[in-house]
Amino acid sequence: MKHGKKYVEAAKAIDRSVQYDPKDAIALAKKAAVAKFDETIEVHIRTGCDGRHADQQIRGAVVLPHGTGKTVRVLVFAKGAKADEAAAAGADFVGAEELIPKIQNEGWLDFDVVVATPDMMSVVGRLGRVLGPKGLMPNPKSGTVTMDVTKAVNDIKAGKVEYRLDKSNIIxxxxxxxxxxxxxxxxxxxxxxxxxxxxRPSTLKGQFMKSIVIAPTMGPGVKVNVNKFV
Incomplete structure (x- = not known):
């Protein structure tokens, strides 16, 4: 893959054979973000898990103290008092069955996270084919299937991120x-x-984190010393 001049220049400051201390890696990744827009700094963790086994699946969520720097649009599936609660908490969109054709037929996807009360999951389940592949299906493990819609919306708006294994067992x-x-x-x-x-799954034998890389959206990756997290 051919990279542009800016990428090549930024890459010169990074020694690909070195696993850096996290603080040094972050400093280098920040300097390597030379695009004309405010790049996202991403973490990529290659694990020793085998996601084909249910007991080695990893999925969860955590609220980052400083957020992600991105404005997140939240859709809540709820009815009655819970719908009012979601709207009061600052959800961008609140609805129920009436949203199904809008998403299914009109391809409306102007939201980043979907939250649902448990009683609405039979409705949301009908959108599995649309929301599933995009990673938008609500899930109890990530706190997006809940009766406490106020907390869910507040956490997401405050900078809650979800982590999960992809098909290559990378987060x-x-x-x-x-x-x-x-x-x-x-x-x-x-x-x-x-x-x-x-x-870390309790059934996992061997090394959990094989490699950690921090990278800006358009820039080169910086390897992090895995031993810090063993």
Missing amino acids: HVPVGKASFSEEQLNENFSTLMGAITKA
Whole structure:
């Protein structure tokens, strides 16, 4: 893959053979974000899990202390008092069955996170084919199927991120923007790694985290010393 001049210049500052201390890796990733927009700083963790086994699946969520720097649009499926509660908490969209054709037939997807009360999951389940592949299906493990819609909306708006294994057993999570201070990125990264370390499956034998890379959206990745999290 051919990279542009800016990428090549940024990559010169990073030694690909070195696993950096997290603070140094974040500083380098921040400097490597040279695009004309405010790049997202992402963490990519290659695990030793085998997601084909249910007992080695990893899925959860954590609220980053400084958020992600992104405005998150929340859709809540709820009725009656719970719908009023969701709207009062600041949900961007609140509804029930009437939203099904809008999403299914009109392709409306102007939201980033979906929350549902448990009684609405039979309705939301009808959208599985649309929401599932996009990672938008509400899930109890990530706190998006709940009766406490106020807490769910507040947490998401405050910077809650979800982490899960992809098909390659890698976890990809944003920890902020390049415009964040190094201190803010460090605190977000530490909070995320604390949550993922605790999520290690009890059945997993061998190394949990094989590699950790921090990278800006358009820039080169920086390897992090895995031994810090063993």
